[in-house]
Amino acid sequence: MIVMKHVALIAAGCLLFVGACSSGEKNAAASDSSYQAISALGDTLYAPPLTPEDERRFESELEKARADYENTPEDADALLRYGRYESSLGNYTKAVSLFSEGIENHPKDARFYRYRGHRYITLRKFDDAIDDLKRSSELIYGSEDQPEPPLAATAEGNEETRRTLHTSIWYHLGLAYYLKGSYDQAQNALEECLRLSTNDDTFVAASYWLYMALRRGGKDDLAGDVLDPVAEEMDILENIQYHKLLLVFKGVFKPDMLLEELQNSDALEYATLGYGLGNWHYINGREERARELFQKVYSGEHWPAFGYIAAEEDLSRLFSQSS
Known part of the structure; x- marks a missing residue:
């Protein structure tokens, strides 16, 4: 399943603006149970494609998680794993419904608000995400932080092994506000x-x-302070692209180095690097170059990526009236 794009040319020589679908098209999409969301530019978003290997692996793990939940429906951990595996397959609306069930059955468990808030971001429901993540921050107040266990299907890639409940809540809340x-x-x-x-x-x-929020908010001096502790040699397992982009912002790496890397990156890396470089151009006054990079990110397939969502929002908010 893919992103369905409706393309309209605004004017000759102008931005090829993706996403100008009519309200009728949106209503038709809403009646299609397989769609996941509507982008800020009006496109209908379907579960992103997976490699055959990943799809088989996730489906196998999903069946196990579903069986565990059905055998022990009162087990919060089983329900949480079930919802997370639905997310892994791109079934975000189903995942949200499962996390909502978790909230109903375990109203003091901050994890369900945390994961539902994350997926509300994916579904472009930022206000709902903020409400959930603020609620989860209240529920964890005064409690000890805890690691977020990796899903079995992704553990070999070290994904999520460094994430914790408290940092994930505040991180996703900051992202939703951004x-x-x-x-x-x-x-x-x-x-x-x-x-x-x-x-x-x-x-x-x-x-x-944080650096980008400060720059967008006109707090350039504070943004510079954020970069001070960033070094070339850091112990990074998963956020390699964010690290490289921070080094570009700091002036250690030249952006052209990442542009070359961009050509050989996968969809998620492309969304992350493309948006970061585009935003670097934007905050330094090169709006046309920024728009070009945002548009390239938006033309990709990995629409759940945070860089993709940010590029989409910027195209809608900053450039939709451009001519």
């Missing part, structure tokens, strides 16, 4: 994530979005 253009609130949440970070992976992820 995507709404609420940069002061994003700053507050991401600073809290930084304060709680205990490893370089969470540190660079929070620093990346």
Whole structure:
């Protein structure tokens, strides 16, 4: 399943603006149970494609998770795994319904609000995401942080092994505010994530979005302070692209080095690097180059990626009236 794009040429010599679908098309999409979301530019979004190997692996793990849940429906961990595996297959609306069930059955378990908030971001429901993530931050107040266990299907890639519940909540809350253009609130949440970070992976992820929120909010001096602790040699397992982009912002790497890497990157890496480089051009006054890179990101397939969502929102908010 893929992203269905409706393309309209705004004017000769102008931006090829993706996503100008009519309200009738949106209503038709809403009646299609297989679609996941509507983008800020009006495109119907379907579960992104997986490699055959990943699809088989995730489906196998999903069946196990579903069976565990059906055998022990009162087990919060089983329900959480079930929802997370639905997310792995791109079934985000189904995952949200499972996390909602978890909230109903385990209203004091902050994890269900955390994961539902994350998936509300994926589904472009930023206000709902903020409500959930704020609620989860209240539920964890005064409690000890805990690691977020990796899913079995992704453990060999070290994914999520460094994430914790508290840092994930504040990170995603900051991201949701950033995507709404609420940069002061994003700053507050991401600073809290930084304060709680205990490893370089969470540190660079929070620093990346915090730097951009500060620059977008006109707080350039504070943004410069964010870059001071960033070094070339850091212990990074998963947030390699964020680290490289921070080094570009700091002036250690030249952006052309990442542009070359961009050509050989996968869809997720392309969304991350493409948006980061585009935003670097934007905050330095090169709006046409920024728009070009945002458009290339939006033309990709990995629409759940945070870089993709940010590029989409910027194309809608910053450039939709351009001519």
